[in-house]
Amino acid sequence: MIEHGVPIAIPGEKLRAIVATLSLSPGTTVPVYDLLDELWGERPPRSAANSLQGHIARLRRTLVRQSGREEIRDFIRTFGSGYMLALPPEDIDATRFTSVVETAGRRVAHHPAEVIASLKHALAMWHGPALLDTGHGMICRTASARLEETRLIAQELLIDARLALGGHHETVPEIEQLLSRHPLRERFCEQLMIALYRSGRQADALNTYRRVRHRLAAELGLEPGPGMQNTLAEILRQESSLLQQAG
Structure with missing residues (x-):
């Protein structure tokens, strides 16, 4: 969490979970039961409601102590049915x-x-x-x-x-790295095929398709989707549209 450009360290997993949960719906009241479920799951202890109040109080003290601003405690507002992070979404x-x-x-x-x-x-x-x-x-x-x-x-x-x-040459290594980290992500495969084809490496583009197709079949039992198949067909036909760039 950052306040006025100064990072604020939130100690403890439960306090971080509260901040994260409230931050996902800024300006909206998050019901107490949602926070209890987030912190303790389906079997909260009998003292969970009181513990939540204690965590909220501790969170406010942490924000004030680390920011040096008393008014920051009002960022965490209490309502009858829950709590709210009083910040605009764009923050x-x-x-x-x-x-x-x-x-x-x-x-x-x-x-x-x-x-x-x-x-x-x-x-x-x-x-x-x-x-x-x-x-x-x-x-x-x-x-x-x-x-x-x-x-x-x-x-x-x-x-x-x-x-x-027109950045196909310099983009190839970056896409190769992304595809190696996400080998079943077909859009990265399509993009790599296009970048390779535009770089004069048609055989490598086809090999990329075969490699990803094999992995999809072996791990998921699936054939490539329309995007990969259309890109393959366009390369085989040497479609001029593959070489088009922004004007």
């Missing part, structure tokens, strides 16, 4: 990141240079896995998976933008 990194990626998806075809700049800035916000050390509650784990998927989409869009501007 939350996860919300801003998701918004940038959604906008990039709409603009990448016509404004690739702007998309590259915005996505680089957004991806620079990441310093590790999403919602690290926030426990195993369903809210944080689901949000973590969603944010990680959005991060991959951001990387795909960034590659799309670079390819649109």
Whole structure:
């Protein structure tokens, strides 16, 4: 958590889980029962409600002590049915990141240079896995998976933008690395095939398709989806559209 540019370390997994859960719905009351479930699962102790109040009080003290600002305790507000993080959504990194990626998806075809700049800035916000050390509650784990998927989409869009501007040669190693980390992600395979083809490496592009197809069949029992199949067909036909770049 950062306040006025100063990082605030939140001690303890349960306090971090509270901050994360509230941050995922800024300006909205999170019911007490959701927080109890997030912190203790399906079998909370009898003292869970009182323990939650104690954790909230400790969290407020931590925020005040580390920031040196008494008013920061009001960021965590109590309502009859739960608690709320009293911050606008645009002050939350996860919300801003998701918004940038959604906008990039709409603009990448016509404004690739702007998309590259915005996505680089957004991806620079990441310093590790999403919602690290926030426990195993369903809210944080689901949000973590969603944010990680959005991060991959951001990387795909960034590659799309670079390819649109003719960056196929320098993009090949980056896509190869991404595909090695996510070997079943078909969009990375499509992008690598295109980058290789544009670099005059048609045989390597076809081998990439065969390798990913084999892995999909061996691990999931699936054939490649329409994206990979269409890219393969376009390469085999040597479609001129594969060489088109942004104007």
